[in-house]
Amino acid sequence: MRLAVHRRGLAYVMLFLTAGAVLLGAGDAYAMRVATLVGTYAIAAIGFQLVFGRLGLLALSQGALFAIGAYALALSSVHWGWPPVLGLVLSVVVPALAGALVAVPIARLESHYVALATLGLAQLVLLAVTNLEVTGGANGLYGIPPLTVFGFDLSDSWRMLAVVWVAVAMALCVFAWATGAGRAGRLATLRDAPHAALALGLDPISNRLLAFTVAGALAGLAGGFQALGLGVVSPAVARFDVMITLLAIAVVGGRGSVWGAVTAAAILVPLPEVFRGLEQAYLLAYGVMLLAAVVALPTGIDGLVRRVLPDAPAPTPTPAAPKSRKISVLRVERVAKRFGGVQALDGAGFDARAGEVTGIIGANGSGKTTLLNIVTGLETADAGVVRLDAIPLLNHSPRARAGLGLARGFQHPEIPGGIDVLATVSVAATLGAGMAALERVGLAGRARVPATSLGPAERRRLDIARALAAGPTILLLDEPASGLGAGERADLAVLLCALAKSGMAVVVVEHGMDFLLPIADRLVCLDAGRVLAAGPTDAVCRDPAVIAAYLGTESAS
Amino acid sequence: MHMTITRSLMTLSAAVALAIGMPATAQADDPLAVSVLVPITGFLALEGTAQRNGAVMALDNPPEGVRVTYDVADTATSPEVAVTALRRALDRQKPVAIAAPIFGTQMLAMAPIADRADVPLITVSGTAKLTELGHDIVFRFFPTDAVVKVAQARYAVQDLGMKRPAILFQTTAYGQSGRTELVRVLGDLGVAPVLEEAIDPGIKDFVPALERAAAAGADGLLLQLHSGPTALAVRQAHERGFEGPIVAGSALHQPTTAALVEPAALAGVCAESASSPVSDSGAEMAAFAEAYRQRFEAEPDAFALAQYDGMNMVLAALAAGARTAEAVKIWLAGNRFQGLAMEYVSDGTGNMAHDAIILCYDGLTRTPVVRKRYDNVDGVR
Numbered sequence: 001m002r003l004a005v006h007r008r009g010l011a012y013v014m015l016f017l018t019a020g021a022v023l024l025g026a027g028d029a030y031a032m033r034v035a036t037l038v039g040t041y042a043i044a045a046i047g048f049q050l051v052f053g054r055l056g057l058l059a060l061s062q063g064a065l066f067a068i069g070a071y072a073l074a075l076s077s078v079h080w081g082w083p084p085v086l087g088l089v090l091s092v093v094v095p096a097l098a099g100a101l102v103a104v105p106i107a108r109l110e111s112h113y114v115a116l117a118t119l120g121l122a123q124l125v126l127l128a129v130t131n132l133e134v135t136g137g138a139n140g141l142y143g144i145p146p147l148t149v150f151g152f153d154l155s156d157s158w159r160m161l162a163v164v165w166v167a168v169a170m171a172l173c174v175f176a177w178a179t180g181a182g183r184a185g186r187l188a189t190l191r192d193a194p195h196a197a198l199a200l201g202l203d204p205i206s207n208r209l210l211a212f213t214v215a216g217a218l219a220g221l222a223g224g225f226q227a228l229g230l231g232v233v234s235p236a237v238a239r240f241d242v243m244i245t246l247l248a249i250a251v252v253g254g255r256g257s258v259w260g261a262v263t264a265a266a267i268l269v270p271l272p273e274v275f276r277g278l279e280q281a282y283l284l285a286y287g288v289m290l291l292a293a294v295v296a297l298p299t300g301i302d303g304l305v306r307r308v309l310p311d312a313p314a315p316t317p318t319p320a321a322p323k324s325r326k327i328s329v330l331r332v333e334r335v336a337k338r339f340g341g342v343q344a345l346d347g348a349g350f351d352a353r354a355g356e357v358t359g360i361i362g363a364n365g366s367g368k369t370t371l372l373n374i375v376t377g378l379e380t381a382d383a384g385v386v387r388l389d390a391i392p393l394l395n396h397s398p399r400a401r402a403g404l405g406l407a408r409g410f411q412h413p414e415i416p417g418g419i420d421v422l423a424t425v426s427v428a429a430t431l432g433a434g435m436a437a438l439e440r441v442g443l444a445g446r447a448r449v450p451a452t453s454l455g456p457a458e459r460r461r462l463d464i465a466r467a468l469a470a471g472p473t474i475l476l477l478d479e480p481a482s483g484l485g486a487g488e489r490a491d492l493a494v495l496l497c498a499l500a501k502s503g504m505a506v507v508v509v510e511h512g513m514d515f516l517l518p519i520a521d522r523l524v525c526l527d528a529g530r531v532l533a534a535g536p537t538d539a540v541c542r543d544p545a546v547i548a549a550y551l552g553t554e555s556a557s
Numbered sequence: 558m559h560m561t562i563t564r565s566l567m568t569l570s571a572a573v574a575l576a577i578g579m580p581a582t583a584q585a586d587d588p589l590a591v592s593v594l595v596p597i598t599g600f601l602a603l604e605g606t607a608q609r610n611g612a613v614m615a616l617d618n619p620p621e622g623v624r625v626t627y628d629v630a631d632t633a634t635s636p637e638v639a640v641t642a643l644r645r646a647l648d649r650q651k652p653v654a655i656a657a658p659i660f661g662t663q664m665l666a667m668a669p670i671a672d673r674a675d676v677p678l679i680t681v682s683g684t685a686k687l688t689e690l691g692h693d694i695v696f697r698f699f700p701t702d703a704v705v706k707v708a709q710a711r712y713a714v715q716d717l718g719m720k721r722p723a724i725l726f727q728t729t730a731y732g733q734s735g736r737t738e739l740v741r742v743l744g745d746l747g748v749a750p751v752l753e754e755a756i757d758p759g760i761k762d763f764v765p766a767l768e769r770a771a772a773a774g775a776d777g778l779l780l781q782l783h784s785g786p787t788a789l790a791v792r793q794a795h796e797r798g799f800e801g802p803i804v805a806g807s808a809l810h811q812p813t814t815a816a817l818v819e820p821a822a823l824a825g826v827c828a829e830s831a832s833s834p835v836s837d838s839g840a841e842m843a844a845f846a847e848a849y850r851q852r853f854e855a856e857p858d859a860f861a862l863a864q865y866d867g868m869n870m871v872l873a874a875l876a877a878g879a880r881t882a883e884a885v886k887i888w889l890a891g892n893r894f895q896g897l898a899m900e901y902v903s904d905g906t907g908n909m910a911h912d913a914i915i916l917c918y919d920g921l922t923r924t925p926v927v928r929k930r931y932d933n934v935d936g937v938r
Contacts, residue, residue: 030648033641130728131755138730139686140636142665226637232666234730236635273641276631283598 008311012259019266020165024158032157033229034270039164040225042265044242045249046171046258047218050178050211052247053256056191058111059212061102061118062219063243064125065095069220071129074141074233079134084147084228091224092217099216100209107205110194126238140234147228155228164225168262171218175258178214182431185416185423187211193414196466199376200428201402245269252293254300256418263301267293313448316422319439320432322471325405327389329353330375330474330505335384337370337529344370346529349384351522352474352505357496359520359537360509363550366526368509369411372476375507376408377401388474402428405473409480411509413463415451421462422447429469437469441495457488464495475499476507481515493519513551517541525550588624589875591616591868592646593656596663599634600758603784603813604659604860608681610853611864612656614845620876632658636666643667647674653882654679654871656864657695661687661730668692676882677889679867681860683807684730685738688906696889698867698901699860700831700910700934705807706738708913708931709829713779713804714746716915716929717827723752723775725766725790727782732756735781735806751775756790758783763793770799777801784808788817795822804828810916812856815923824920827928832859832898833916836927845897859898863910866896870909904937911937 023035048062072094073087082090106117129135136142146155147163154163179187189197190204197204227233249268253260271289275282297304330352337345345367352358360368373379375386377398386393388404396404416424421443426434438444441461446454454462460480467475477496481489489512497519500506510516517523523540525532527550533543540546593612596605609629616627628650632639639658646652647670654677657664661684671678672692680687681699688695713719722743726736736753743750751773754766763786770778778794778801780787787808794803795818802825808814809828812835834846834857845865849857874888889909893902901909912932916925 028648030641030645033644037637037641138728138733139662139665139684140730142686142690143669230636230640230666231669232636232662234636234662234665236637236662239635241635272633272638273645276638276642282631 006311008305008309009259011305011309012263016165016262016266020161023161027158029157032161034273036157036161036164036225036229038266038269039161039168040222040229041245041249041269042168042262043164043171043225044219044222045246045253045261045265046168046175047215047222048246048250049253049256049258049261050175050187051215052250053254054179054184054187054191055208055211057106057208058115059102059106059118059215060115060240060243061099061121062215062246063240064118064122064238065099065102065216065219066223066226066242066246067125067129067238068098068216069095069223070227070233070237071135071141071223072220073224073227074144075134077144078141084145085149088147088221088224088228091220091227093220095220095223096213096217099212099214099219102216103205103209103212107208122238122240122243126235129238130235136234138235140232140236142232144227144231144233146231160229167221167225171221172258172262174214174218178210182423182426183207183210185419185427188416188419189424189427192416195378196408196410196414196463197427198378198398199402199406199408199410200466200470201399202427203399248290252290252297252300254297254302257300257302260300260302260305267301313420316444316447317431317435319436319444320430321436322429322433322469325471325473326503327354327405327473327505329389330406330507331385331387332371332375333385333387335371335374335386336382337367337374337379338382344529345374345381345384347384348526348529348531350507350524350531350534352507353522354473354503354505355500356521357500357506357508357519359516359523360507360526361511361513361516361523361550362526362532365528367529368526369478371526372408372478372507372509375476376406378408402470405471407467407470407472407475409460409463409467409475409477411478411482413459415454415459415462417450417452419451420448421451421454424451424462425465425469427466429471433471434465434469437465440468441465442491456483457485460484461492464492468499472504474505474507476509478509479511480508481510481512489515588626589880590650590652591625591627591654591656591871592650592652593627593629594632594639594642594646594658594667595629595656596634596658596660597629597631600783600785601634601658601660603811604681604808605632607811607813607858607861608656608659608864610849610855610857611861611866612679612868614849614852614861615865615868615872619872623872623875625872625875632660632663634660634663636663639663640666640670643670647671647676652676653875653879653885654868656680656868658682659699659860661734664695665690665730668695671695674882675886677871677886679864679871681863681867683734685734688908693890693907694886695907696867696870696903696909697907698863698870698896698909699807700913701908702735702738704911704931704934705829705831705913706735707742707934708915708929709779709804709806710739710742710746710748711931712827712829712915712929713777713802714743714748717777717802717804719777719779719802719804720748721751721774721776722748722779723754723770723773723777724750724779725754725756725763725770725782726780727786728755728757729783731783732781739779739781750779756782756786758786760786761789763790764797766790767794767797767799775801778803780805780809782806782808784811784814785817788814791826792818792822795819802827804915807831807859810925811858811860812923813858815918815925818923820918820923821920823918823923825917827915827917828925830859830914830916831910831912832862832914833925833927834858834862834897835924836916842897862896862898866894866898866901867909869896870894870901900938902938904935908935908937911935
């Protein structure tokens with residue numbers, strides 16, 4: 001059964017073992033040298049897939065970390081006389097630390113800012129190794145001794161090939177560890193659903209730290225092998241060409257796929273060798289091939305392999321109810337928030353009691369979503385108080401608030417790619433709790449399909465299930481019924497009532513009065529950031545100010 | 558008795574001929590392989606292409622009785638590509654000699670591997686370290702910085718009267734090595750540069766560096782830049798109105814570099830080199846230049862000529878009976894060879910070229926004239 005689940009991986013393993021056997025059988029030293037180079041780049045690319053593919057960060061520092069690893073080995077063996085095998089250890093440790101240092105200053109940066117910041121680091125490394133005396137300047141460091149272990153020379157073509165490919169296997173294991181234990185889902189959520197990730201209490205900093213450290217270690221190891229293979233390290237190893245090669249391998253291989261990366265390395269690294277005979281025209285041929293690969297395989301090599309040879313669905317776990325907590329009331333008082341010249345909230349507040357559905361209504365721009373954002377910590381308040389029973393929340397991080405039982409659904413659900421429905425809902429909970437949440441929203445039968453394959457209505461249910469999986473005490477939903485059909489709205493209404501009945505405080509921001517009024521125990525009507533009326537649903541609906549400002553006479557009747 | 562001895566000797570001779578001589582004769586009929594591994598792409602494409610052209614011209618016209626085959630491979634500008642190309646050549650072509658890259662960083666990576674294989678590398682790389690590492694397989698047919706930088710610095714100081722030169726050098730091994738040598742020779746002449754500015758090969762704007770040179774009170778420029786940057790520096794110095802003389806590195810002697818600059822901007826600008834095929838009016842050189850133009854539709858330069866001379870010396874070794882890489886190496890190390898550019902002889906470490914010239918432009922054409930010769934600068938020959 002487990003073999004069927006991993007049949008794609010098994011196919012890749014068989015492919016590479018066969019290729020290795022053919023290579024060793026042929027005994028061609030040049031081909032082995034190229035295969036060693038493929039393995040070297042594959043190791044660095046596996047690390048890059050963690051940061052670029054899984055975290056979605058275009059970190060252009062991976063080439064620089066590769067260079068740091070190469071120079072660490074060269075310095076230790078040429079200047080300090082360390083045996084190369086110890087230098088190899090250093091080439092892992094130093095770039096891993098450098099990777100961690102990179103992660104800290106860019107912890108809160110996104111998209112192109114990450115690219116710019118890491119590009120700056122790459123340039124610094126290039127400048128340093130080119131101009132520092134200790135790194136040998138533009139000539140670099142030469143005379144790196146061959147890799148020996150207990151006097152046994154491993155630098156021969158086939159021995160070096162074996163060492164590097166054993167390291168590739170180890171890199172694959174490290175990657176599996178770094179994305180195991182639910183971390184793949186968390187990384188995907190941080191990448192594609194950053195707001196949901198925050199509301200769920202995922203910690204972007206620790207996850208980035210781990211990813212950058214592992215990526216740095218693998219890039220450094222690859223750099224160390226590069227230095228051993230060449231016997232010399234020069235600033236060429238820190239040039240942007242290395243980064244471009246790693247980026248091309250990651251994209252052509254398929255975002256986030258290590259098997260794809262190894263396969264792409266096996267294609268792209270030897271490609272310049274194949275085209276080298278074309279002399280000046282080879283760069284053109286290489287570029288055309290690369291472009292053709294990107295256009296023909298938009299999901300990369302691994303995307304194609306997945307279509308041809310899909311993994312069998314993993315078994316679904318037994319549903320298990322999450323730990324439940326008890327609270328009595330969420331109290332929001334006199335909250336103010338200004339965005340530039342716009343006063344979004346001006347003393348707004350509400351109470352949400354356990355066992356009740358509290359509806360928040362108001363015209364567009366009245367401050368409803370901002371209020372939910374402040375309660376869950378996605379926005380900071382300029383003034384006001386938010387308490388969960390006696391616990392003041394405004395000084396707590398979103399993660400701490402999630403830990404206290406606050407959960408959030410979004411107006412536009414953010415759904416991560418590359419993981420299935422069950423993994424999506426279980427990012428902040430156990431698989432059993434995730435399964436229970438899916439059962440609750442009616443998605444249990446879809447547990448093992450890719451989350452991005454769900455339709456709009458199913459995505460809304462998935463968003464709610466993700467919030468429910470952690471066993472919240474307060475559930476805040478932003479327009480959960482928008483875009484749903486009549487039947488789906490009715491199902492959702494039943495679910496929300498049942499959740500309230502189970503002791504949860506349910507807060508629903510909604511424009512659809514036909515959906516909200518029948519289920520809401522209490523209503524809060526906002527107008528221009530202030531509370532226009534609050535109280536039992538019937539009373540608020542009869543309030544002349546609410547009727548005039550929002551409901552209109554038809555709804556009120 | 559005499560007959561017996563004679564018969565015995567004849568029998569022995571036949572046996573030796575069978576054991577050694579006959580196979581040797583059979584091998585002698587086989588063409589020998591030479592590999593041409595040079596940077597045809599990247600920032601050294603101009604120099605590498607000149608190398609390739611020079612090597613190919615020589616290999617296509619071997620002496621009577623010598624048969625060679627050759628393969629050309631691009632080493633681009635990274636040691637990784639160069640090493641891979643070298644390994645492929647060693648494994649698949651079994652060459653008796655290799656025309657090797659001008660790029661010193663690549664040579665530093667290739668030399669230990671070629672040393673283990675005992676295959677001579679025939680190069681025009683100027684990186685000083687290359688022949689200081691104890692490898693006996695590197696043969697450099699272009700004068701080292703210890704020769705050409707002497708010519709450049711001496712001409713600037715002794716003939717042009719520079720007292721406060723500024724040095725603009727590339728951040729590559731070529732640039733750093735040349736800068737070190739220039740500073741040393743200037744020091745020997747009692748002159749200290751007022752500015753030493755490192756320039757990345759990718760930099761296109763030299764105005765800031767020229768401004769700093771002017772601000773430092775420089776009365777002349779010494780350039781140690783690759784082809785493209787040399788052209789940019791000379792052009793921008795002219796446009797900015799820099800008044801002091803300019804003595805450039807060997808890159809400026811290349812017709813492909815001079816073609817990037819208007820003749821007026823070249824007025825009074827000089828450059829060091831090992832030779833200048835387009836300036837030399839001797840019959841042999843003129844024939845070489847014409848054949849080169851016909852074949853490659855380009856003007857020959859000193860790198861092409863040095864590589865041509867280097868490969869001709871390899872062919873001379875083969876003509877003299879060398880049949881293995883080791884034999885070629887020994888012949889190169891132990892013989893003199895009169896090439897087109899100069900006479901070559903090893904200094905014991907593989908430095909074969911010991912002469913330099915200074916070329917200057919008149920501002921009317923892009924063809925420089927030889928202004929001064931510095932023969933046997935290092936006293937080896």
